[in-house]
Amino acid sequence: MSRTRKAYLVFVFILVLSLRDECTGARDFKKKSLILLSSSDDTASSDGDSKVVDVTTYGAKGDGVTDDTEAFQAAWTSACEQNSSTLLIPADYNFLVGPLTFSGPCNSNVLFKVDGNVIAPVNPRSWTSKPLNWINFSKLNGVTINGNGSFDGQGAAWWKISQLEDTDSSENGSKLPSMRPTALRFYGSFDVSVQGITIQNSPQFHLKFDGCTFVTVVNVTISSPENSPNTDGIHVQNSEEIEIYHSSIACGDDCVSIQTGSSAIRVHDINCGPGHGISIGGLGKGGTKACVSNVSVYDSNIHDTLNGLRIKTWQGGIGQVKSVSFSNIQVSNVRLPIDIDQFYCDKTVCSNQSSGVYISDVTYQKITGTYVKTPVYLACSDDVPCTDLKFQKIELQPVATQEKSPFCWNSYGDQQSDVECLQPGRPPHDPAQTLSPEDRC
Structure with missing residues (x-):
């Protein structure tokens, strides 16, 4: 027998053994799966599964x-x-x-x-x-x-x-x-x-x-x-x-509520509604310190809600919300699609206080759809303005025929969209420079 034919027979023999082992392994796996699925009593399977x-x-x-x-x-x-x-x-x-x-x-x-x-x-x-x-x-x-x-x-x-x-x-x-x-x-x-x-x-x-x-x-x-x-x-x-x-x-x-002490949060492919949207906060209640960072919300649908993408903080609180991104969000029949409220109050009257949780580096990108009341509402603190906000491809249309103007108070950043209300550059009293070490996260 030639050397080439011997080598070929050895290869076939090894291949047959390999296929046999694979089939045996598949049968063993199937057997284990059936044991696991059919077990309804308090006994362990014999193979230690x-x-x-x-x-x-x-x-x-x-x-x-x-x-x-x-x-x-x-x-x-x-x-x-x-x-x-x-x-x-x-x-x-x-x-x-x-x-x-x-x-x-x-x-x-x-x-x-x-x-x-x-x-x-x-x-x-x-x-x-x-x-x-x-x-x-x-x-x-x-x-x-x-x-x-x-x-x-x-x-x-x-x-x-x-x-x-x-x-x-x-x-x-x-x-x-x-x-x-x-x-x-x-x-x-x-x-x-x-x-x-x-x-x-x-x-x-x-x-x-x-x-x-x-x-x-x-x-x-x-x-x-x-x-x-x-x-x-x-x-x-x-x-x-x-x-x-x-x-x-x-x-x-809130469909999703992200509170203090949270970081590295990813929310995507969510169908939200009815409800109050996707929110960060309320933060800083009772003068407490709140820290939230590295939050990404994307590729989601929000419909028939009071709010869409919301950050809410109490007056008097301290801390930071930073590195937040909202992108590729479709809204439909939403009262306030984009909302930052640093004067949040769940009572009839809340006392005015100067300090606030510092909000910075927040991006809104490709937010499209329909709103009921106002497309954008940014009410940032008098003493701790919102900075480094970014608007990109914001396309929001009213449910009714009359379009409402966005509202932005003490909000600084860069806008590349149809919605224009951010103040460019940095505020005169920049929190990034004046925030005390105790207030930082």
């Missing part, structure tokens, strides 16, 4: 009437103790769950597979007198929530005026307490992912991140009526490296 912890095996009835809180807590305790686990909330069930906390640290990452519906109670006896949260995720390192299921806060019971008045409500009271809880809150957590789920009708904020790092929110639906009070869609504070995208948010307040 993720342990599936089904809440129904811990006594959860899922009939929408029985209180399943203890069963959820027991299932969490088991999942948190595993080296790798999936906590399964199965489809075709309605789990009535009272306020609870899923706390860490856990032995490894935990996957919440939410395919069923989780419902908040409206019985006052299920709540403390001042409930902060309905479901709280605390001090976790690596947690993912995904699935086709939903969390329903049943907020309508809380929104009624008669039930929001201060009363003697308590755990044994006859009315829900006046303080309304956030539906889902993540606190002090790292590497968080929320995917695919629906959060609806929260008594207050729908989804909140506080003190978190590396967070992804994708393909999430948030829904509550436009007249539901303070029902922000996604609320971010004291957190960094956050990405929110490919999601739809309809609520009674």
